[in-house]
Amino acid sequence: MLYQRSSALFDEAQKYIPGGVNSPVRAFKSVGGVPVFMKYAKGAYMTDVDDNVYIDYINSWGPAILGHTHPEVLEAIQKQAENGFSYGTPTELETEIAKLIVENVPNIDQIRMVSSGTEACMSAIRLARGFTGRDKIIKFEGCYHGHSDSFLIKAGSGAATFGNPNSPGVTAGTAKDTLLARYNDFEQVEDLFRHNEGEIAAIIIEPVAGNMGCVLPENNFLQKLRTICDENGALLIFDEVMTGFRLAFGGAQEVFNVKADLVTFGKVIGGGMPVGAFAGRNEIMNHLAPRGAVYQAGTLSGNPLAMRAGLTTLELIKKDASFYQNINKATETLDFEIGKILNSKNIPHRINRKGSMMSVFFHATSVSNFDEAAMANHSLFNNFFHQLLENGIYLPPSGFETWFISDAIKEKEIDKTLEVIRKFEYS
Ligand code: PLP
Numbered sequence: 001m002l003y004q005r006s007s008a009l010f011d012e013a014q015k016y017i018p019g020g021v022n023s024p025v026r027a028f029k030s031v032g033g034v035p036v037f038m039k040y041a042k043g044a045y046m047t048d049v050d051d052n053v054y055i056d057y058i059n060s061w062g063p064a065i066l067g068h069t070h071p072e073v074l075e076a077i078q079k080q081a082e083n084g085f086s087y088g089t090p091t092e093l094e095t096e097i098a099k100l101i102v103e104n105v106p107n108i109d110q111i112r113m114v115s116s117g118t119e120a121c122m123s124a125i126r127l128a129r130g131f132t133g134r135d136k137i138i139k140f141e142g143c144y145h146g147h148s149d150s151f152l153i154k155a156g157s158g159a160a161t162f163g164n165p166n167s168p169g170v171t172a173g174t175a176k177d178t179l180l181a182r183y184n185d186f187e188q189v190e191d192l193f194r195h196n197e198g199e200i201a202a203i204i205i206e207p208v209a210g211n212m213g214c215v216l217p218e219n220n221f222l223q224k225l226r227t228i229c230d231e232n233g234a235l236l237i238f239d240e241v242m243t244g245f246r247l248a249f250g251g252a253q254e255v256f257n258v259k260a261d262l263v264t265f266g267k268v269i270g271g272g273m274p275v276g277a278f279a280g281r282n283e284i285m286n287h288l289a290p291r292g293a294v295y296q297a298g299t300l301s302g303n304p305l306a307m308r309a310g311l312t313t314l315e316l317i318k319k320d321a322s323f324y325q326n327i328n329k330a331t332e333t334l335d336f337e338i339g340k341i342l343n344s345k346n347i348p349h350r351i352n353r354k355g356s357m358m359s360v361f362f363h364a365t366s367v368s369n370f371d372e373a374a375m376a377n378h379s380l381f382n383n384f385f386h387q388l389l390e391n392g393i394y395l396p397p398s399g400f401e402t403w404f405i406s407d408a409i410k411e412k413e414i415d416k417t418l419e420v421i422r423k424f425e426y427s
Pocket of ligand 1: 116
């Protein structure tokens with residue numbers, strides 16, 4: 001494939017945009033090479049500026065669960081645009097989407113819309129601190145909750161890819177209130193509660209981690225976190241920015257049958273527009289301004305174009321009774337068939353999968369936490385990534401990321417993907 005125009009655009013972009021990108025992982029630093037500039041996306045496919053076409057396994061890092069540019073979402077956005085882009089006043093639409101989410105996600109009474117997953121998690125933590133009157137939070141190594149200061153401590157995603165988990169600019173004062181534990185290591189969580197008695201406001205966790213690659217909770221880890229939070233008067237926050245409306249309409253709470261006190265959302269609920277949200281029971285959410293004292297606000301929060309895209313996306317998912325069955329089945333097929341191919345080539349690997357999230361780790365043993373994800377053969381992943389890219393398959397450009405399967409990926413796209421992987425040369 002030729003990437004001439006992408007190359008030229010990247011050179012130009014680097015003059016005006018730090019690193020040429022508006023979010024670090026897009027720069028391909030981990031996998032090497034020149035990032036591909038896209039100009040068009042429809043259904044399962046993206047087309048770059050050199051007219052190369054790709055089957056997309058990122059789907060905008062999760063939001064495009066229906067595939068790109070779904071005609072009904074497009075029409076809904078177009079119609080809304082004719083009525084105005086943003087008013088800075090309440091709209092009926094905001095209540096409509098809030099009602100749909102509250103009625104379908106377990107254990108929440110109210111939801112506040114923001115414009116990104118970062119804002120959602122940052123605000124949820126502030127609310128947890130305001131509610132409990134405590135300062136400290138527990139997060140897990142390799143989990144990413146956006147780039148707010150409290151979370152940039154051994155964070156996953158781009159922060160892990162760059163080997164720079166403790167970002168300069170995060171003050172020691174902030175960092176001291178973020179306690180770290182290994183994902184799936186309950187003993188470490190117990191130790192933290194023991195040594196910080198009465199000081200921990202909340203545990204925040206990706207109930208299925210997607211930012212160290214896909215890593216699943218094991219041995220009732222989520223249930224155990226629920227119990228220890230209850231025993232210690234701390235809140236349990238599920239960061240469902242990735243898993244919300246992706247694992248099930250009720251998210252990870254529904255799938256694992258564990259109640260969270262606060263839930264954060266992003267990605268799917270915006271249908272491709274910049275949206276985040278956080279939600280919880282009345283007793284907690286009533287502490288939020290203007291009803292309560294915990295401040296939180298946003299000029300574009302509840303933006304009508306974004307709300308319309310999100311609402312239409314959620315309605316389309318809800319009315320398709322076999323939606324989750326279909327995307328989960330497609331992901332399962334990819335998992336099994338890719339596994340067979342890699343076995344036939346004697347390539348040590350582990351595939352982690354939950355619902356329509358999956359990752360291929362080139363690692364001989366199980367991957368249950370960040371250390372194990374980091375031990376995988378990332379240079380082999382980079383090789384795999386580039387061979388697939390060259391053949392029209394677009395994977396996340398880092399071994400620390402999750403593939404997101406959309407409803408537009410059908411048998412034809414899976415067959416083509418497997419055909420390319422069959423030709424993968426292990427060097
Ligand atoms: N939480 C999780 C689990 C995420 O995966 C992300 C982003 O990938 C975020 C929070 C931050 O969301 P955003 O990038 O919209 O700020």
